[in-house]
């Protein structure tokens with residue numbers, strides 16, 4: 001089903017991004033959903049919420065990998081200085 005007609009974004013596109021750990025703001029930036037007329041925003045947010053509820057592990061895994069990366073590890077940065 002097409003959720004965003006202006007940018008031709010489907011519920012499957014949104015679900016795929018949620019499974020990859022994206023939140024609504026990230027999906028909006030990546031796919032352009034709800035960036036033109038805005039009529040799709042509530043539907044897109046509902047799809048994100050439904051998919052997040054059914055795939056919460058993806059978001060946790062992404063957050064963990066971000067926190068463990070060197071770019072975000074300030075103690076490693078300070079130790080190198």
Ligand code: FES
Pocket residue numbers: 003004005006007033034035036037038039040041
């Ligand atoms: S339908 Fe999504 S911005 Fe218009």
